[in-house]
Amino acid sequence: MxxxxxxxxxxxxxxxxxxxxxxxxxxxxxxxxxxxxxxxANALVGNTPGDAVLECxxxxxxxxTDADAVIAVxxxxxxxxxxxxxxxxxxxxxxxxxxxxxxxxxxGGTRYYIAVQGGVDVPEILGSRxxxxxxxxxxxxxRTLKAGDTVPVGAPSGSLPTMDEIxxxxxxxxxxxxxxxxxxxxxxxxxxxxxxxxxxSAAWKLTPVADRTGLRYAGPDLEWKPRTQPFGAGxxxxxxxxxGYAIGSIQVPGGKEPIVLHRDAVSGGGYAMVATxxxxxxxxxxxxAPGTLTYFEPVTMEQALAARADAAKVRRAxxx
Amino acid sequence: MSHAPQHLDPARYTWGGDEFLFVxxxxxxxxxxxxxxxxxxxxLVARAIxxxxxxxxxxxxxxxxFDPDVVLPDELEALVREVEEExxxxxxxxxxxxxxxxxVWYDDPYTRETGARFRKGHQRPxxxxxxxxxxxxxxxxxxxxxxxxxxxxWLVSMVGFVAGLPFMFQIVPQEDQLEVPKYLSPRTDTPPxxxxxxGCFACIxxxxxxxxxxxxxxxxxxIFDPAQKLADFSxxxxxxxxxxxxxxxxxxxxxxRAIQAEVDAxxxxxxxxxxxxxxxKALTDPSAHNRDILEKLNGI
Numbered sequence: 001m002x003x004x005x006x007x008x009x010x011x012x013x014x015x016x017x018x019x020x021x022x023x024x025x026x027x028x029x030x031x032x033x034x035x036x037x038x039x040x041a042n043a044l045v046g047n048t049p050g051d052a053v054l055e056c057x058x059x060x061x062x063x064x065t066d067a068d069a070v071i072a073v074x075x076x077x078x079x080x081x082x083x084x085x086x087x088x089x090x091x092x093x094x095x096x097x098x099x100x101x102x103x104x105x106x107x108g109g110t111r112y113y114i115a116v117q118g119g120v121d122v123p124e125i126l127g128s129r130x131x132x133x134x135x136x137x138x139x140x141x142x143r144t145l146k147a148g149d150t151v152p153v154g155a156p157s158g159s160l161p162t163m164d165e166i167x168x169x170x171x172x173x174x175x176x177x178x179x180x181x182x183x184x185x186x187x188x189x190x191x192x193x194x195x196x197x198x199x200x201s202a203a204w205k206l207t208p209v210a211d212r213t214g215l216r217y218a219g220p221d222l223e224w225k226p227r228t229q230p231f232g233a234g235x236x237x238x239x240x241x242x243x244g245y246a247i248g249s250i251q252v253p254g255g256k257e258p259i260v261l262h263r264d265a266v267s268g269g270g271y272a273m274v275a276t277x278x279x280x281x282x283x284x285x286x287x288x289a290p291g292t293l294t295y296f297e298p299v300t301m302e303q304a305l306a307a308r309a310d311a312a313k314v315r316r317a318x319x320x
Numbered sequence: 321m322s323h324a325p326q327h328l329d330p331a332r333y334t335w336g337g338d339e340f341l342f343v344x345x346x347x348x349x350x351x352x353x354x355x356x357x358x359x360x361x362x363x364l365v366a367r368a369i370x371x372x373x374x375x376x377x378x379x380x381x382x383x384x385x386f387d388p389d390v391v392l393p394d395e396l397e398a399l400v401r402e403v404e405e406e407x408x409x410x411x412x413x414x415x416x417x418x419x420x421x422x423x424v425w426y427d428d429p430y431t432r433e434t435g436a437r438f439r440k441g442h443q444r445p446x447x448x449x450x451x452x453x454x455x456x457x458x459x460x461x462x463x464x465x466x467x468x469x470x471x472x473x474w475l476v477s478m479v480g481f482v483a484g485l486p487f488m489f490q491i492v493p494q495e496d497q498l499e500v501p502k503y504l505s506p507r508t509d510t511p512p513x514x515x516x517x518x519g520c521f522a523c524i525x526x527x528x529x530x531x532x533x534x535x536x537x538x539x540x541x542x543i544f545d546p547a548q549k550l551a552d553f554s555x556x557x558x559x560x561x562x563x564x565x566x567x568x569x570x571x572x573x574x575x576x577r578a579i580q581a582e583v584d585a586x587x588x589x590x591x592x593x594x595x596x597x598x599x600x601k602a603l604t605d606p607s608a609h610n611r612d613i614l615e616k617l618n619g620i
Binding site: 020021022023024025026027125132134135136137142182183185186230231232233234235239240241242243244245246247248249266267268269270273276277278279301304305308312 | 335349385
């Protein structure tokens with residue numbers, strides 16, 4: 001079976017949990033930006049956590065199904081419609097062959113996910129179905145969806161679970177103000193003490209320059225320690241000899257507008273990173289809409305690992 | 321004459337959140353620092369550590385991704401420090417690798433046209449990137465710069481940024497390195513296979529997209545082939561590996577078109593030969609080292 005795409009939406013792509021083990025040659029992990037929401041959609045339709053879903057950014061697609069199907073939509077708050085009738089998000093929906101699915105406007109956040117029982121069945125490339133558009137790799141022909149596309153759906157792998165909606169208490173929130181926990185490190189010693197203090201105390205506003213590669217925040221300038229640049233590092237104090245970029249790392253080119261690299265990160269470059277978003281808060285960054293006021297809170301490795309364990313508890317509550 | 325520094329202090333270890341360990345071998349670029357990064361990476365791959373997700377050697381550093389649910393950060397750091405010790409006590413600093421000839425159409429119309437579109441705000445708004453590069457290096461002409469660019473081989477010191485993009489460091493003494501500042505403001509467009517340069521590094525853009533390196537020419541054959549149509553890509557869609565040695569070969573338009581026709585027909589293969597990269601020899605007598613490895617290409 002398949003979905004026939006009538007309108008593609010702004011940047012709808014096939015994503016799963018990601019493509020690991022090829023970052024050393026510049027292929028990023030990719031995968032759903034908001035992993036928890038994508039995973040919850042899969043849980044509702046009886047998939048495994050590794051099945052591929054459609055990730056929709058802002059403006060969703062309009063499509064019909066060519067056979068009966070079971071779907072769920074989770075993530076940023078949006079009106080879901082089947083044949084024009086409003087349906088609920090975060091719950092299992094049953095479609096009959098020929099039904100048309102469409103979406104209204106977002107009322108918060110940025111991305112939502114459509115899971116279908118059986119999963120989106122594009123070929124696995126290097127162990128993942130995720131779309132890496134820059135490398136024209138994975139997903140549907142290595143790109144975001146276009147009108148006229150046929151999105152293949154796999155055969156159901158198991159039966160439907162008892163749970164037919166995600167309890168409200170487990171659903172992520174889409175706030176206009178967020179605190180993101182970070183671990184200072186990498187090249188943080190290159191900032192002045194005031195520069196680091198500014199990073200940790202300012203209210204950073206997410207700019208519209210935010211996509212799967214990275215998100216740029218507006219706020220005060222950060223001051224770098226002056227130095228004689230090492231050979232090969234470039235002339236600006238924020239430059240380093242090109243190095244690998246951690247996913248979630250924060251770089252501050254020229255001391256202006258910090259950038260948080262996300263799941264389609266460029267794997268390396270010549271800008272000093274001064275901290276890294278902890279793994280448990282990468283989804284929180286992904287859910288932030290432009291304009292979101294963001295505070296960066298420093299934590300230790302122990303605190304980061306405790307937060308990671310807490311996030312795992314939420315996943316267990318969904319998957320059992 | 322000063323050589324690149326041969327003595328390296330112990331590396332600096334720092335965390336990139338709860339999933340990344342960053343090992344800075346040296347703040348400055350040198351063949352020795354890159355050799356150490358790659359030697360550590362090779363040994364870490366061989367150890368097949370449970371919970372290690374990615375081992376990414378870079379120019380003068382190493383980025384490791386791990387799963388802290390499988391290997392504790394402190395345990396991982398101890399293992400990596402062990403490997404650093406091993407590498408520090410190597411009696412032989414050699415790398416079995418390959419030399420590859422990369423045909424390049426220097427001063428081609430594609431990068432010229434793109435350069436012209438992004439002239440506003442460039443360090444040299446009224447010339448080309450090649451004019452700027454020649455001046456920055458005190459050379460008499462762009463032709464002189466091009467000659468220096470292709471006459472000595474380059475070591476692939478890192479692969480990344482985007483899929484399959486090689487960063488290359490020329491195997492010449494530090495005072496002979498070609499250094500060119502990056503664009504003041506990055507371009508939003510770069511033709512695929514552009515041969516670029518930023519700081520002391522050359523690169524080949526594997527895909528079309530944004531870029532900040534000065535543009536000197538265009539490589540004639542692909543270096544990233546997701547469809548794996550060409551024989552050089554039958555094992556993997558990405559051609560370059562850290563430690564590869566590159567010899568640029570200037571080609572004219574007719575040769576460029578002929579290579580493109582071979583690529584389209586699926587018959588193109590790169591000229592390449594196995595070589596041994598010897599760090600001490602490359603540092604003490606780069607001319608002899610380079611002559612020896614370049615000779616290996618002659619028999620092909």
